Amino acid sequence: MSIGVEGQIDITGPVGKLLHRRKLQNATVMQSFGIDPVTGDIFVLQVVEGGLTLPGESGPRTGAQRAYAGDLAVTRLDQAGAITGHMYLQGFGHGVSMGVEHHDGVSRLWTETASVPMGTNVPEEEKEGYGTAVTHFEFRDGTTIGSGSSQLAEPYRPVAGATNVTCTIDPTTNRVIVRFKSGSMTFESHDLDKARAGDWTAPLARINQPDAHGTFQGYASLGGVLYMLAGNGYSATLDPPGNTWLTAVDWATGAVLDQQFTAAAPGLELREPEGMAVSVRNGVPHLHFGFAGEEPGPRTCTILSLSGAPEVDGVKVLADWQPIPLASGVTADVRAPQGRLISIAGTTVLQLGGGVKGTFDADVRIGTLPDALAPSMATQGSVPRNNSGGVCTARAEANSVRELWLYGGRSTNPITWAQLDNFSAVWR
Structure with a gap:
């Protein structure tokens, strides 16, 4: 396709992976995620699961009570997918979107806050909390904070009476993006440094949300382009390949630049689209979108990536050579096993190299794949x-x-040895 706007990534392009089927702090569906631009840590938001008692509470709450109150869990994972910390946020919202920045040597999270229960034609107890303002705060492992905490920056409300207020960060332009409902759904863009200082007086851009082609599930901003994610998880009424759509919108005009169906990661259970974010790795921008997995649960987190890197001689590297940790009883041969993920003429291929040796007198697990290589x-x-x-x-x-x-x-x-150098298989 023709790429005409700065920050526009081909949303029909080959898809790589950041995380694969990773468990989170709670068993509920992931709602959104953000990536620290310095450490690479990944932060994931969920509505708090039922059955927990948080500090200051007299007893456990149900999942419905958590959703009504807008209580959220934050999980921090490292780049290998291991959980390295968590927080709980009481009365913040639904977690539709979030932003992460690295400021003064720490990760700061930008989220919705001041949750109010919302719902149409449902009993009061079945309503779910959504934010009415945005704020930011330092991630502090193991802590629980309320929406009135002194740790929070002064909340920003785009207009009086706005609902469904959420935010994200574009690390390539140093902007914070706010989405809110006031009649129609609207996006606005602000200078991040000014917003952090409490100056929200001059939005750099404001556009109405176009049709996302289904249930809205997240958004991200990269340069001059706003991206949206929509769709639902597999169910009794929705079979694979699902109904997930990606949309690219021109910040300058509000016009849709591209809108495409994606069948990426077709083998996931549930495969409910949830959240978007942007990162820059080795100078290359990446557009990420997530899927909640596992049925019936506990839910897991999978994050896919669309790379802004160009093809070279018809080949696009999605994940360069990475070592494959070996299982117990397996030894590396002359060269240790490794793998990479590439796209050749539109087909994504997993390539392996190196070799193993041992005494394998049965079918055997020889290693563990990094998340970026896992199909x-x-x-x-x-x-x-x-x-x-x-x-x-x-x-x-x-x-x-x-x-x-x-x-x-x-x-x-x-088998006493096996070489992996000629392994080249289609990856989905």
């Missing part, structure tokens, strides 16, 4: 092995739970 559906290929009894190939398989397996070893014909 949503198993993929496999034939690889050379020691020639014994005329058998000289084995089958290597990368599965959807980040495992790399080697098949074909038997007690009567064990």
Whole structure:
């Protein structure tokens, strides 16, 4: 497609991965996420699960009570997908969007706050809380704060009576984006430094939200382009490949630049689209969008990536060579196993290299894939092995739970080595 606006990424392009099926602090569906531009830490928002008692509460609350109150959980994960911290936010909202900045040496989270219960044609107890203002605060592991906490910056309300107020950050332009409802849904853009100082008086841009093509699930901003995510999870009435749509909007005019259906990560269970964010890695901008997974739960977090890097000779590198940690009892051969993810002429391919040795007299897990290489559906290929009894190939398989397996070893014909250099398989 023709890319005509600064910050426009081809939303039909090949998709890579940031996180794969990672558990969060709570078992509920992820709502949104943000990425610290310095540390690379990933912060994920959820509505608090039922059954917990937070500090200052007399007893556990149900999930419906948490949703009504607008109580949120924040999970911090490192770039490898490990949980490294959490917070609880009482009375903040639904968590539709968030922003993360690195300021004064710490991660600061930008979120909705001042939650009010909302719902149309539903009993009062079935309403859910949504923010009416935005604020920001330092992430402090293990703490619980309320919407009236002194740790919060002065809340910003775009207009009197605005509802569904949320925000995100564009790290490439140093802007904070605010979305709110006042009659119609509106987006506005502000200078981040001024907003942090409490000066919201001069929006840099303001546009009405165009049709997102379904249930709105998140947004992000990159340069001159606003991106939106819409869709629903798989269900009894929605089969794969689902109904997830990505939309690119011109900040200058409010016009839709592109709107595309995406079938990315088709093998996820549930696969409910949730949240968007932008990051810059090695100077290359990336547009991320998330999916909540697992049915019936606990829910997990998967985050996909669209890279702004150009193709080189028809090849686009989505994840460069990364080491593959080996399982117990498996030894690296001459070169340790590694993998990368590339797109060739529009087809995404997982490539492996290196080799393993040992005494494998049964099918065996030989390693653990980094999240960036993990497929949503198993993929496999034939690889050379020691020639014994005329058998000289084995089958290597990368599965959807980040495992790399080697098949074909038997007690009567064990595999003593296998080379992975010719493994090249379609990745989805």
